[in-house]
Amino acid sequence: MEAPRTLQEAVIYFADPENCHAFMVSLRWPDGVVRCPTCNSDKVTYLQNARLWKCYGKHDRPKFSLKTGTIFEDSPLSLSKWLPAVWLIVNCRNGVSSHELGRTVGVTQKTAWFMLHRIRLAMQDDLTGGNLGGEVEVDETFIGGKARNMHKDRKRRVQMHGRNTGGKAIVLGMLERKTEGKAKRIRATVIKDRTRASIAPEVQSAVEKGSTIHSDEHGTQWRMEDYEHNVVNHAEAYVKDNVHTNGLENFWSLLKRGIGGTYVSVEPFHLFRYIDEQAFRFNNRLDVDGLKIPDSERFRTALSQVVGRRLTYEALIGKEAETASEEAAG
Numbered sequence: 001m002e003a004p005r006t007l008q009e010a011v012i013y014f015a016d017p018e019n020c021h022a023f024m025v026s027l028r029w030p031d032g033v034v035r036c037p038t039c040n041s042d043k044v045t046y047l048q049n050a051r052l053w054k055c056y057g058k059h060d061r062p063k064f065s066l067k068t069g070t071i072f073e074d075s076p077l078s079l080s081k082w083l084p085a086v087w088l089i090v091n092c093r094n095g096v097s098s099h100e101l102g103r104t105v106g107v108t109q110k111t112a113w114f115m116l117h118r119i120r121l122a123m124q125d126d127l128t129g130g131n132l133g134g135e136v137e138v139d140e141t142f143i144g145g146k147a148r149n150m151h152k153d154r155k156r157r158v159q160m161h162g163r164n165t166g167g168k169a170i171v172l173g174m175l176e177r178k179t180e181g182k183a184k185r186i187r188a189t190v191i192k193d194r195t196r197a198s199i200a201p202e203v204q205s206a207v208e209k210g211s212t213i214h215s216d217e218h219g220t221q222w223r224m225e226d227y228e229h230n231v232v233n234h235a236e237a238y239v240k241d242n243v244h245t246n247g248l249e250n251f252w253s254l255l256k257r258g259i260g261g262t263y264v265s266v267e268p269f270h271l272f273r274y275i276d277e278q279a280f281r282f283n284n285r286l287d288v289d290g291l292k293i294p295d296s297e298r299f300r301t302a303l304s305q306v307v308g309r310r311l312t313y314e315a316l317i318g319k320e321a322e323t324a325s326e327e328a329a330g
Contacts, residue, residue: 007088007295010084010087010299011084014083015080017080020079021051021066028066028070034046036057036064037068038055038057038061038064039059043057066079069307069308070308071121071306072306081106085104085115085116086122089101089119089123089277090123090281090295090301091299093258094254095274097263098113098116114316117311118311120277121309121310122303122305122309123280125187131208132187132206133176133210134182134212135176135212135214135242136176136177136207136214137177138175138199138207138213138219138248139173139216140170141255143168143171143259144167170194172188172189173252174202174203175251183287184247184282185283186251186283187206188275188278188279190268190271190275200222203224204224207227209226210226214231214245215231216232216234217231230243231243254278255278258274258277280302284301285298
């Protein structure tokens with residue numbers, strides 16, 4: 001059977017452990033030479049019965065599997081569950097809730113929630129494309145509960161007036177417009193406030209000097225000398241010649257639709273993971289010619305980034321940080 005092109009084909013294809021094995025080996029070691037993830041030696045032998053490799057290098061972890069050194073490491077779940085789960089989250093425009101994933105692959109909601117966060121780690125931008133350049137839109141948005149849904153006491157407590165954050169999280173986005181030979185790309189991150197001290201370093205680290213920045217009227221507060229800065233005042237118009245932030249507004253719409261419609265409630269502590277998820281899908285939806293990227297290619301791109309990344313449950317819920325601070329205090 002050929003490599004899958006749809007979710008249905010993926011479920012059938014990866015139900016066979018041999019297909020999972022062959023697919024992951026070809027993806028992880030494309031040159032066909034299996035190497036030890038600990039010492040990178042190719043002096044390894046495959047133990048058929050245990051479905052493990054054994055390295056003859058001198059170190060403490062001579063045996064390893066396909067999951068070793070990846071987001072799947074130490075998971076008791078088979079790749080026949082993991083791979084369809086990856087396919088689902090990378091190809092569903094508005095994301096997949098942990099309840100839905102749990103029902104689909106046959107695991108508990110808690111397990112599905114952990115799986116999704118591990119997959120989101122693989123979806124983080126690895127920055128291989130370099131910094132953004134050319135014409136770049138920069139804008140911020142607020143993520144949180146709507147004022148009309150708040151109790152009047154909470155409204156009064158957060159003092160929600162106009163563009164005040166009202167206790168909401170602030171997300172900064174930078175979108176490189178499509179040019180000849182380059183597709184649209186976005187970088188987005190959570191910032192603590194809308195001051196120059198918070199925004200300028202993020203822009204400088206992600207956008208090449210000499211680029212043209214398009215922003216709304218708030219951009220006048222963090223204008224930088226290294227860039228050509230164009231501003232559109234949204235109180236007057238949303239588009240002024242070629243100056244607008246409509247590309248980012250499109251991304252904010254997709255992000256908020258996923259958070260508000262699929263995930264319903266997202267803790268600020270985990271918000272950056274959901275932003276990474278949506279940014280991955282946005283950056284991998286169209287190619288340089290403006291054609292839609294196939295689901296199978298987006299799936300392979302995500303899986304190509306699983307190596308060298310690991311997320312433990314303790315780190316996910318913040319227990320590792322608590323333990324480290326307690327040990328330092330003790």
